Structures are given as structure tokens and as C-alpha cells.
Amino acid sequence: MTSTSATPDAARTRDLLGAWFRASGRHGLPWRRLREPYPVLVSEVMLQQTQVDRVVPYYHAWLDRWPGFAELAAAASADVITAWRGLGYNRRALALHAAARAVVERHAGRFPWEPKELRALPGVGPYTAAALRCFVLDEPLPVLDTNISRVIARLALGQATARDVPRSALEAAARSFLPAQGGRDHNLALMDLGALVCTSRTPLCGSCPVSTQCRWYASGRPLPPPDRRPPAPRFEDTARFARGRIVDRLRNGPAHKAELSGILPPRHRPYLEAYLASLQRDGLAVPLGPDTWALPPG
DNA sequence: AAACCGGGGGT
DNA sequence: ACCCCAGGTTT
Numbered sequence: 112m113t114s115t116s117a118t119p120d121a122a123r124t125r126d127l128l129g130a131w132f133r134a135s136g137r138h139g140l141p142w143r144r145l146r147e148p149y150p151v152l153v154s155e156v157m158l159q160q161t162q163v164d165r166v167v168p169y170y171h172a173w174l175d176r177w178p179g180f181a182e183l184a185a186a187a188s189a190d191v192i193t194a195w196r197g198l199g200y201n202r203r204a205l206a207l208h209a210a211a212r213a214v215v216e217r218h219a220g221r222f223p224w225e226p227k228e229l230r231a232l233p234g235v236g237p238y239t240a241a242a243l244r245c246f247v248l249d250e251p252l253p254v255l256d257t258n259i260s261r262v263i264a265r266l267a268l269g270q271a272t273a274r275d276v277p278r279s280a281l282e283a284a285a286r287s288f289l290p291a292q293g294g295r296d297h298n299l300a301l302m303d304l305g306a307l308v309c310t311s312r313t314p315l316c317g318s319c320p321v322s323t324q325c326r327w328y329a330s331g332r333p334l335p336p337p338d339r340r341p342p343a344p345r346f347e348d349t350a351r352f353a354r355g356r357i358v359d360r361l362r363n364g365p366a367h368k369a370e371l372s373g374i375l376p377p378r379h380r381p382y383l384e385a386y387l388a389s390l391q392r393d394g395l396a397v398p399l400g401p402d403t404w405a406l407p408p409g
Numbered sequence: 410a411a412a413c414c415g416g417g418g419g420t
Numbered sequence: 421a422c423c424c425c426a427g428g429t430t431t
Contacts, residue, residue, distance in 0.1 A: 158426040165417065166426090199415030206428080236428045256426045302426065311424065312420075343422095346415085355415050393414085 119266055119324035121288050125297060131320035132300035135307070137163075141170060143299070148222040149179050151247050155239045156207045161198055163306070169198055180220065183211035189406035192395065193362045201358055205394050206234025224248070242298075251294030253285035258305025259298065263288075265309060269326035271335035272311070353379040353386050358395055358406075365405040 142154035195204035260273035390396035
């Protein structure tokens with residue numbers, strides 16, 4: 112069939128995508144094309160649910176302070192949490208710290224590339240494990256982040272979003288486009304296309320290098336089915352907001368419970384004990400005395 | 410499968 | 421006001 116085919120041609124799609132990537136990819140990102148696992152792991156964990164532009168300065172500061180697994184493993188938890196200020200999802204900082212210690216202590220400083228051991232590192236799930244092997248070792252693997260998932264859902268499956276597509280279907284479709292060898296530039300191209308052109312809200316199909324291959328474009332870009340989740344509560348009313356406030360105060364040093372209560376909106380104050388217990392469970396706070404709390408020293 | 414986990418920027 | 425983001429872990 113021709114360009115009116117119902118399904119994209121894999122080789123043609125790869126070629127068009129590759130040419131676009133060489134001309135328009137985000138080649139300036141500092142973690143691109145590095146072949147060592149440490150800086151790539153740092154970038155990947157920082158990029159979990161945090162946008163690229165905000166990660167860049169943190170990435171540089173982090174590598175400057177802790178240039179390798181050994182240095183990070185030797186750091187104090189409190190310093191790691193403090194350096195994470197502003198990135199959000201503070202448990203990721205602890206995971207990265209614990210992963211560095213696992214590499215040093217459990218794997219004798221040798222990065223565990225075997226999938227099972229890789230996935231056992233704290234903070235390394237399906238995406239990050241595939242990303243590390245693909246971007247550092249240049250292996251042809253499906254790498255399904257939110258951007259690539261959306262591109263594959265549209266291009267290969269004709270869906271407006273990846274929301275209702277089973278992961279197995281996304282994997283199979285992504286695999287069908289992979290080159291026989293390599294794969295780093297291919298997946299980076301898909302990722303950049305999703306970030307720069309095939310965006311979630313207002314995709315720029317007029318500027319898309321693979322619109323002629325796209326099933327979603329060919330079918331007139333049908334809208335996604337309506338999302339029928341209940342509306343989320345105001346962020347200021349969530350435990351996440353209160354926990355974030357507490358951790359941010361502890362970054363300045365130990366604090367008495369009365370002060371911690373004072374920095375919370377009144378609506379949260381009855382739950383201070385519960386918030387502190389959950390933070391202690393997560394390793395983000397420890398009691399110093401009966402009523403004084405701090406970041407974990409270890 | 411669903412809930413939980415922060416914060417900032419874009420629209 | 422609402423959406424989005426180089427997800428992972430726990431239940």
C-alpha cells in the first residue's frame with residue numbers, strides 16, 4: 112500500500128524520524144549521549160515527573176557535588192534531601208541515594224546491567240531500566256515514557272492518547288518500529304517528537320515529519336474519550352502539599368512540632384502527627400526528641 | 410487497577 | 421481553574 116495505508120511503514124517512519132531528529136532533536140541536553148550509567152541514572156530519576164527545563168540546573172549542581180556512585184553513597188541523607196529542594200517527589204531523592212549505596216555495597220561499584228538486578232535498584236522501574244540500557248548501552252528496546260507512549264498510540268494505534276491502551280500493546284507497537292541494532296537515537300527521536308511536535312494538548316501535525324505515516328492523523332485526529340475520573344481536590348488540601356511544607360521546613364534544620372504546626376494551613380493541623388508518621392515511614396523525617404523532628408542524618 | 414507521592418510552568 | 425510533566429512503589 113501507499114501513504115494512505117492504515118498502518119505506518121516501519122522503515123519509512125524510522126527514516127523520516129531520523130532525519131527530523133538530526134535536524135531538530137534536543138541535542139543540547141547535558142545527559143544526552145553519555146555512556147556512563149551514573150549521570151544517566153541521575154538525570155532519569157530527576158526527570159521522573161519533573162520537566163526537562165527545571166531538571167537541567169539541578170543535574171549540573173548534583174554532578175558537581177556528587178560526581179559518581181561512590182561520592183553519592185557516602186553522602187548524608189539530609190544533604191541529599193536538601194539538595195533535592197524544588198524538584199518535588201522527595202522520595203526520589205532517597206531512592207537515588209539508596210541506589211548509589213546498592214551499587215557500591217551490593218554490587219562492589221559495578222553497575223548491575225542484568226534486568227533483574229537493574230530493576231531491583233530503588234527508583235528503577237520499567238521505564239528507567241529500559242532507558243538506561245537503551246541510552247547508555249545503545250540497545251534496541253522499547254522505551255515507554257509518557258511522550259513515546261503518546262506518539263506510539265497515535266502513530267501506530269490511531270488513538271488520541273495512550274490512556275486506554277494496554278502497556279503490552281504499546282510495547283508491541285513500539286517494538287515494531289525499532290531498528291535491528293542500536294536504538295538510542297530512535298527512542299530519543301520518538302521522545303523529542305512527543306515533547307516538541309506530537310504534544311498532548313495541541314499537537315503540531317503540520318510540522319510533523321511522520322504525519323504521512325500516522326494512523327491518528329489519517330483518521331482525522333479523533334478526540335480522546337472523556338476522562339470520567341472524579342475531579343481532584345484542590346492541591347492545597349492534599350497531604351502531599353502538607354508533607355512538602357514540612358520537609359521543606361526541616362531542610363533548614365530541626366524543628367519543634369509547634370513550629371511545624373504553625374507553617375501548615377489550619378485545615379491540616381489536626382493531621383500533623385499522621386503526616387510526621389508517614390514521613391518517618393518514608394525515611395524523610397526522624398524524631399530527635401519527644402516533640403522535635405529533623406531530616407534523617409544517615 | 411488504584412492511590413499515593415511535589416512542584417512549577419503553560420494555557 | 422485546569423492540564424501537563426524522560427514514573428515508581430505500595431496496597
